Amino acid sequence: MRLIDKTAIVTGAARGFGFGIAELFAREGARVALLDLDEEGAIAAAGQIGGNAVALRCDVADFADVKRAIDAVMESFGRIDIVVNNAGISHHNKPMLDVTEDEFDRVFAVNVKSIYNMTHAIVPLMRAEGGGNILNIGSTAGIRPRPGLTWYNASKGAVNLLSKSMAVELAPDRIRVNALAPVAGETPLLATFMGEDTPEKRAAFVATVPLGRLSTPRDIANAALFLCSDEAEMVTGAVLEVDGGRCI
Numbered sequence: 001m002r003l004i005d006k007t008a009i010v011t012g013a014a015r016g017f018g019f020g021i022a023e024l025f026a027r028e029g030a031r032v033a034l035l036d037l038d039e040e041g042a043i044a045a046a047g048q049i050g051g052n053a054v055a056l057r058c059d060v061a062d063f064a065d066v067k068r069a070i071d072a073v074m075e076s077f078g079r080i081d082i083v084v085n086n087a088g089i090s091h092h093n094k095p096m097l098d099v100t101e102d103e104f105d106r107v108f109a110v111n112v113k114s115i116y117n118m119t120h121a122i123v124p125l126m127r128a129e130g131g132g133n134i135l136n137i138g139s140t141a142g143i144r145p146r147p148g149l150t151w152y153n154a155s156k157g158a159v160n161l162l163s164k165s166m167a168v169e170l171a172p173d174r175i176r177v178n179a180l181a182p183v184a185g186e187t188p189l190l191a192t193f194m195g196e197d198t199p200e201k202r203a204a205f206v207a208t209v210p211l212g213r214l215s216t217p218r219d220i221a222n223a224a225l226f227l228c229s230d231e232a233e234m235v236t237g238a239v240l241e242v243d244g245g246r247c248i
Helices: 016-027 039-049 063-077 101-129 150-173 190-194 199-206 217-228
Strands: 007-011 031-036 053-057 082-085 132-137 175-182 239-242
Touching: 007 016, 007 063, 007 101, 016 031, 016 039, 016 082, 016 217, 031 039, 031 063, 039 053, 053 063, 063 101, 082 101, 082 217, 101 132, 101 150, 101 175, 132 150, 132 217, 150 175, 150 239, 175 217, 190 199, 217 239
Parallel strands: 007 031, 007 082, 031 053, 082 132, 132 175, 175 239
Antiparallel strands: none
């Protein structure tokens, strides 16, 4: 098992990519804390995983909530080795001028400020422990943007870039920072990306992926496992595209 004796936090873990990552990390030996705004969903997800999985309600856009969750994880497990900043939302696919200020603020709060909050809460602990591993879930939207998602694209471009900057700044502390850039996947956000979930819209999305399918939680979890394991000990500042060739 590749994560034996490690403690991992996964945000947005009640479903989708986050649940897939949490489930695989637990199977690979990690103690896993599932953080999600949907407390009931997180509890159900942790129950499916079993073993050393705990669920905590957390609004990642609120620093006090993040700090409270981190303190609870430390109380339960005593240390934190891995943080996966997976929580994310989007505005609906529509012209940029139709996105309201409230929608814009929420997208950047959940997709970008959440990483700021988690970094402030977790880096001092990782420094005290002599190192750690941070994985941010970016997106191909920040590399090869789709029309109708301008502000979401911008938020994920920020995630991709800040991961590289964090990696350089935190390298002396032996804290590795990487990002994943998934193509659109079979998650609750898919209908938001498309504007509406129809066979025609799905076919149009799939047609942009050379390998001919959307991503799955298993695809993202496998990539996350590699980057958060000791096998990737020389990898930091990478933005790994898990996209079936979409960004080529």
